[in-house]
Amino acid sequence: MKPTILAIITAMFLCNFACFSTRSGGNESTGTSGSKPLNTTDSSQNNITTTKKTDSTMNNTSKFPDLNKDAFKLHYDAIVIDTHNDILMPVFLEGADLNKNNPGTQSDIIKWKKGGLDVQMFSIYVPERYKSNDFKYVMKLIDKLEENQAENPESFALCTSYQELTAGLESGKFCALMGAEGGNMIEGSMENLETLYSRGVRYLGLTWNTSNAIGTSARDETERGKKGGLTDFGKDVVKRMNELGMLVDVSHLGETAFWDVVELSNAPIIASHSNCYSLAPHYRNLTDDQIKAIAKSGGYIGINFFYKFLDPNGNPGAIKNVQSKYRNAAKQFADEYGDDLVGFNEKRYEYIEENKVNSGTPIDVLIDHIDHIVQLVGIDYVGLGSDFDGSITTVNEMYDATCYPIITKKLVERGYKEEDIRKILGGNFMRVFKQVCSKP
Numbered sequence: 001m002k003p004t005i006l007a008i009i010t011a012m013f014l015c016n017f018a019c020f021s022t023r024s025g026g027n028e029s030t031g032t033s034g035s036k037p038l039n040t041t042d043s044s045q046n047n048i049t050t051t052k053k054t055d056s057t058m059n060n061t062s063k064f065p066d067l068n069k070d071a072f073k074l075h076y077d078a079i080v081i082d083t084h085n086d087i088l089m090p091v092f093l094e095g096a097d098l099n100k101n102n103p104g105t106q107s108d109i110i111k112w113k114k115g116g117l118d119v120q121m122f123s124i125y126v127p128e129r130y131k132s133n134d135f136k137y138v139m140k141l142i143d144k145l146e147e148n149q150a151e152n153p154e155s156f157a158l159c160t161s162y163q164e165l166t167a168g169l170e171s172g173k174f175c176a177l178m179g180a181e182g183g184n185m186i187e188g189s190m191e192n193l194e195t196l197y198s199r200g201v202r203y204l205g206l207t208w209n210t211s212n213a214i215g216t217s218a219r220d221e222t223e224r225g226k227k228g229g230l231t232d233f234g235k236d237v238v239k240r241m242n243e244l245g246m247l248v249d250v251s252h253l254g255e256t257a258f259w260d261v262v263e264l265s266n267a268p269i270i271a272s273h274s275n276c277y278s279l280a281p282h283y284r285n286l287t288d289d290q291i292k293a294i295a296k297s298g299g300y301i302g303i304n305f306f307y308k309f310l311d312p313n314g315n316p317g318a319i320k321n322v323q324s325k326y327r328n329a330a331k332q333f334a335d336e337y338g339d340d341l342v343g344f345n346e347k348r349y350e351y352i353e354e355n356k357v358n359s360g361t362p363i364d365v366l367i368d369h370i371d372h373i374v375q376l377v378g379i380d381y382v383g384l385g386s387d388f389d390g391s392i393t394t395v396n397e398m399y400d401a402t403c404y405p406i407i408t409k410k411l412v413e414r415g416y417k418e419e420d421i422r423k424i425l426g427g428n429f430m431r432v433f434k435q436v437c438s439k440p
């Protein structure tokens with residue numbers, strides 16, 4: 001799939017991963033990504049300053065009385081958190097640079113800052129072809145992220161607790177958290193789970209698409225009729241995660257296993273990147289009963305931007321055509337507006353509104369999923385879990401991580417109040433993170 005030159009460049013970048021020279025398929029998708037080489041970066045440097053923010057800003061409910069005018073100002077003022085992103089795959093496997101504006105990735109620190117994101121929870125994930133050596137791979141991945149942070153201490157802070165996170169936000173830094181996707185990586189060992197925790201990983205998705213020693217996956221339960229639920233080891237894992245202060249992530253988990261978790265867990269349950277089954281019937285999505293159970297636990301659901309989990313009739317080719325048009329227009333505006341991010345967003349949004357298309361999957365569908373959760377269980381349990389760089393095609397307007405402000409604008413148009421929008425953008429996850437991942 002990948003040209004030889006990419007393998008050579010990758011080997012140059014990754015002495016620890018010299019044999020990991022190509023990317024065979026994505027995280028959410030089962031096919032190859034078809035993305036362009038990621039090694040080249042443009043000259044944009046990481047020079048966008050982030051506003052210093054405190055958790056108490058979420059309680060400021062009347063800072064912007066005219067939201068129709070100030071939607072984008074609110075966006076850059078709020079704490080914005082994304083609970084799932086797979087950039088570490090292209091960063092470590094293909095040589096993309098986290099700290100530069102990579103032309104071939106949906107996200108990186110430049111794009112996050114332009115998009116007003118303050119906190120990214122990185123997915124620690126083992127691609128299928130390395131699954132024979134999961135835990136060793138994961139340790140190297142975390143080493144690599146720590147090395148990257150040590151080399152770029154001004155670029156981002158790597159946080160492992162609520163206290164470190166609020167300190168990072170208060171210093172105006174972009175904050176990174178780690179979450180693990182796929183319990184296969186602990187290789188059936190409780191000691192490995194504890195090591196993951198000690199290395200700073202703060203959620204574990206119990207399964208990816210394949211079942212493992214912990215329990216059965218949504219895909220296996222749905223497509224292969226496996227109904228095993230959590231194993232005895234899986235039950236011990238959930239109990240130990242509760243003791244450690246590690247979030248149990250049920251995205252990708254089978255429904256039988258899900259209800260086992262609900263019965264066992266004494267802490268809020270999260271789905272870091274899942275949507276609503278009643279709007280898009282896909283095994284990766286949550287039924288209304290599951291959404292209610294997560295809310296009852298005091299938990300959190302991060303809305304996934306992958307069109308397949310939002311719109312059963314979506315067409316990726318049509319979406320990509322729309323995105324290419326939006327992206328090209330936005331490039332012009334970006335040059336024109338420079339560091340004026342609010343002005344840039346107003347112009348980009350005006351362009352999108354004036355050039356509305358009837359193809360692809362519009363962002364309104366994504367907002368429908370947020371609305372559905374809010375109507376079902378209230379405002380306190382939904383947030384953003386984009387899945388950017390997990391080999392996904394996102395909805396039309398969310399072509400990359402510079403586009404988060406469009407979500408805020410749409411929420412304003414749907415009539416959400418400032419307080420509610422702050423909760424969706426980050427406040428809800430902050431609440432859960434504070435409850436489960438605070439230092440003793």
Ligand SMILES: [Zn+2]
Pocket residue numbers: 027028181251252273390
């Ligand atoms: Zn996933």
